[in-house]
Amino acid sequence: MTVTSPELELIAPLPAIPRSPFPPLATLARRRLRLSARTPRELIVPLLTPILFALVIAPALKQALHTSNEYEAFVATGTIGLLIPLNTMFAGIGVLVDRESGAQRELLSAPISRALLVLANMAVALAVTALQVAVLIGAARARGIHFHITGTGMLWFLAAGSLFTIGMYGAAETLAARVPRTEEYVARVPVIAIVPWFLAGSLFPITALPNFLTWVARFLPLTHALALIRYGLLGDPRGLEEIWKLHDVAAMAGMSLVVVALFAAVLTAVGIRTFGRTAVR
């Protein structure tokens, strides 16, 4: 092997400061997608538990509790509320890997806004989550679970699912920026991704909880997201009614969407700010 010094033109003309954020955003998103595609466990592991709940546990509960077919659909949609937090928290591990492998330093030295590093990861987390939710719904339908999807319902579902995913990725990015090691990050995932799921009306209505916990559940963004998802996919407004105790379904759905949107906006802003503050010392 012979190494020679580059005889190339080594200096570029002084560049104009780039303005459009989209080309670097696309580059960063492609990078993250490639890295994710080469670690298939990142895509498969978050799916396992929700699939298990939707396809095995829900039918088993239905049989054991002698409930209707409706309950299977209730749990299948409820597992979306587990899949989204699990997948976004797993996606956050990529940030830690970037930091621990050193790759983050190269990205930080690039002539781009550092918020793009967070937003590109978020875009990929959103795309992967969408794919996984589609797989979950497809598997549930194949198992004989029925959904009642209308055009408007699909919009409520997409809006709620997307905004909740964005918010949860903001949480993942914030946690990844604040904890020093992957082990500590993973240790906190159950508290963030799983505990709220049990309280947010995933397996049973929130009114079945003790009164105090019902009130707690009403403040969880996941409760609002799940109520909207069920309203969108099943045409079932009961989750919204349990939160708001009103009769105007559209108004309740709108208010819950505002809650989820605020959650997404705040967590995204916190995620970007925390990343910027911890990555650049």
Added chain:
Amino acid sequence: MNALRADTVAIEADELRKVYPGEVEAVRGLSFTVEPGEVFGLLGPNGAGKSTTVGMLTTTIVPTAGTARLAGYDVVRESIGARSITSVVFQDAVVDRSLSGRENVAIHASLWRVPSDEADARIGELAETLGLAELLERPVSTYSGGQRRRLEIARALVSRPRVLFLDEPTVGLDPRIRAELLDLIAGLRERGRTTILLTTHYLDEAERLCDRLAIIHEGEIVALGTPTALRADLGEKLVELRVTDDAPLVLEQLRARAIAGDDAFTVGSTITIPLHDGSAREAIAAIETSDVTVASITSRAPTLDDVYLRLTGGRLNAAA
């Protein structure tokens, strides 16, 4: 604006200071300028503040005080502009290991807005000249340390940076790969168009590659100049003697007899006496006729290590 910046100083640091939480003052008011095309070295042991300085110049560390400009771009207020004209080869491995070499370089090119057809051509040329052509499609996880470091240099050059930062580029490499890399960097130096800021604690690297260098000790520049000028401060020759008695006391005796000057220094049981006037033979004869008990005595030309020892009281490689 760009035309003005093209003619300006490549790197300008003015009273740069960094204090980390816990009042750890890593850099204490560094000031220096680097001209376009110059290879400038920051020489010092680990913990001297070299990497913190590079971090501030590459905008990954925020200065506590002071200013720095790269081709006129303020590293704090115009950080994206400053980053757009620089590339960094980091001390540690900074690559996506599961991606191929080509993908790693292409991502850099894309983030630095190199048009894709131009990037493809440059990746091919750089891979050829850096001996990476056969490796480019392989995952970087399969690369050896030297191959990975060459890839990182190719990646840094693909955007044709005006200022290239090489942060301890040869640390941890075996001697053969290190020699190859030094040849490569020397080649860049001879091309003379890219401004290079090199940090190192290896004296031979600094001597061979740098037009000028700053010796950093505990966050401060203690000497700045060309390697030749820095060595010249110690004269053409120096005498080094090892003594069995208390070395500082012996040095005082030698100074009292005008055998040693103010710039003589001790490290452990060794006394080093720069010779500005007179020959080494005369100095050795004078020492031997004094009542100092000497275990060994030699004369030799000064090195940058001697410069560093005199200024800081510690040996560069030992400190590193």
